Amino acid sequence: MMKDFISPATTPFSLSQLEGLYPPSASSKYHDYFVPKAHGKTLLSRDYHAEDGLPNGASPFAPIDVLPNEILAHVVELAYFSEDLPYDELRSALVQTSSRFREITLTTPSLWSKYHLTLGNIDEYLDHLPKYLQLSKGYPLDLHFSCFWSPSLTQRLMDLFLPHSRRWRHLSITTPNADVFSYMVDVPAPILTTISLSHFSSQRRLGLDYHVFGGHLPSLSHLLLRNVSLDKVNIPLRNLTKLEVRGYGTWPGFHALEELLSGSETLEEMVFHVKPGLVLRDVSREPGQPPIQLPALRRLTVFTSEWLTGDVVELIRAFEFPNLHSLVVEEGSGLGFTDSKDILRYTSSPIPSMTVSYAAISTALRCLPPHQLESLNTLELLRATWTNYSSLRHIFRSMESLQKLVVSEFNPHTALADLDILRDSVILEGDDVESEPALPPLISSPSLRTLNIDLIQDHIPSTADLARFIRLFSLRSLSSLTLRRLSKEDWDNVLSSLATHVDDYPLLKLLTAADMHEFGQDSVAEVAPGSNTQCVLLSSA
Secondary structure, eight states, rough: OOOOOOOOOOOOOHHHHHHSSTTTTTTTTGOOOSSOOOOOOOOTTTOOTTTTOOOOOOOSOGGGEEEEEHHHHHHHHHHHOOTOOHHHHHHHHHHTOOOOHHHHHHHHHGGGOOOEEOOTTHHEEEEEHHHHHHHHOOOOEEEEEEEOHHHHHHHHHHHHHGGGGGEEEEEEEEEEEGGGGGBTTTTTOOOOOOEEEOOOOOOOOOOTTTTBBOOOOOOOHHHHHHBEEEOOOOOOOGOOOOOEEEOOOOOOOOHHHHHHTTOOOOOOOOEEESSSHHHHHHOOTTTTTTOOTTTTOOOEEESSOOSSSSHHHHHHHHHHETTTTTTEEEESSSSSSSEEEEEEEOOOOOOEEEEEEEBBBBHHHSSSHHHHHHHHOOEEEEEEEEEOHHHHHHHHHOTTTEEEEEEEOOHHHHHHHTTTTHTTTSSSSOOOGGGGGOOSEEEEOOTEEEEEEEOTTTOOOOTTTHHHHHHHETTTTTTTTESSSOHHHHHHHHHHHHHHGGOOOOOOOOOEEESSSSSSGGTTTOOOOTTTTTEEEEEEO
């Protein structure tokens, strides 16, 4: 422990304790951080007694001066590995703070373990790298190379870092060509846990030499490929915990992909931001082929610029994930350059639930395999599209555990039109809801107990669209129906329909209308549709 290296750095505490010890003319010239001056009794003087001239025997040293070097080095490490601080600027500040901090910085290998080299700083760093690597000793290295420089610089750089490949822990390479990978054939990297390979050029995609790394990556857990072809990667994908594939790149055929991934007991997360149509063309899964089994997968995220299409669904369903906790489909890249918008979000806990936004309901629900549809408890739909009536009937019948359905920003007239109900005139012959034309086969949801419908704010009631939409469903277990932002006409039509078909809702106990803009508390006396149903009207704020 370097007890002689007491920090002379001034702090409010040390200044308050040392007031009066130095004459007014004493200035920062007495605080040489590396060579103590012979200017009398200072904090670095051997013959100085801390108690002299201090009230109540207070110590002249800042509290940081009594910390052991091991603790102080750990504090500095925490700052160094913080993503909020530029690591090179931190080092520069530390070596200029005091003799003690300089010594700690130069003798703590971890403070020399991160290298983020770009075209903007490579010339500045290159000559210092041998010394920096020497100071890092045997500490694991985090390497980030943005290789938009000449091939000669790449060679000099790799000559310095390749001898230390057994210490590589994280490796990130962004490059416009394959030059840098030519140095990595059969490179041993036994502790390498993360690889990020990004390629940006007019070629759009990069094929790696099959011998890059030579498969010698026993500790690899996270792989990110951006515009790098997956079909030529000689990396043990089955042993990963996270696989991230972005941009363009050739995928292996279905059987080869299955060989790479199927049955992985460690792969817990996958992230895709790809052109699903191109991927499906490469993979070429034949009809009837069972999906690739991923028993350990917990999180699957798909970023798309195409919204939720059939190709996106087919890409997701190319995999089977019986223990999935989270499925997310987002519009955007997820990289923070632009705001991402949720299209679909599924979670299995604390209760299985799904939210669908601005997408076709039947398409979104096909993203889940049958066993997860069966266990779905809550479904929330935000401006979702109601299309494909027969598909909806089949999917709702499959959701055997569905307890709650929330429909937000809903336009019943548009929904009926999208379902072809208006065009086919199946149930809308005439404007009188009591005329009751023949109903099509109903969308059955035998387990549903709660239905909340929030009408779109600019909704203009047309005949009895809301009541007729509700009548498309068979809801024998419904106990609570909440309607928001509906008009007096909507309300009257719903009451009339429910009263006419009271036997179809044997368990309905609570009917609530909220945010009523056309009438207030004088309507509380409305008659409930059944003797066991309580009617509640909530005025808008």
